[in-house]
Amino acid sequence: QVQLVESGGGLVQAGGSLRLSCAVSGGTFSNYAMGWFRQAPGNQREFVATISRSAAVTYYADVVKGRFTISRDNAKNTVYLQMNSLKPEDTAVYYCAADQDRVARTMRNIPGLNYWGQGTQVTVSS
Numbered sequence: 001q002v003q004l005v006e007s008g009g010g011l012v013q014a015g016g017s018l019r020l021s022c023a024v025s026g027g028t029f030s031n032y033a034m035g036w037f038r039q040a041p042g043n044q045r046e047f048v049a050t051i052s053r054s055a056a057v058t059y060y061a062d063v064v065k066g067r068f069t070i071s072r073d074n075a076k077n078t079v080y081l082q083m084n085s086l087k088p089e090d091t092a093v094y095y096c097a098a099d100q101d102r103v104a105r106t107m108r109n110i111p112g113l114n115y116w117g118q119g120t121q122v123t124v125s126s
Helices: none
Strands: 003-007 010-013 018-025 033-039 046-051 058-060 068-073 078-083 092-099 120-125
Touching: 003 092, 018 033, 018 092, 018 120, 033 068, 033 078, 046 068, 046 078, 058 068, 078 092
Parallel strands: 010 120
Antiparallel strands: 003 018, 018 078, 033 046, 033 092, 046 058, 068 078, 092 120
């Protein structure tokens, strides 16, 4: 059974930084394209960033481009999301996801992704 466990969320002031981690177990990490998504209260879950199996290709939502960086360490079975210059509108529950069939580009479409973590809360105060 594949399990994804996010960590690193918390409360931060606007302009601050956080680094989220997502540890994957129960499968072959290097076989999965990985992604980060978020859901704010009252909103649908939305794409934040995705990364290819080799880490050579990444995609970002326009609203986070230049502020967030997705990376992965295949030796540690972990994907990261470095978030800088945080804004109050970044407040949400952040989820990581893994997919063994899609590539980073097509992981931007949320429905049907293989595996999800439980989420970690990020709150940015103004």
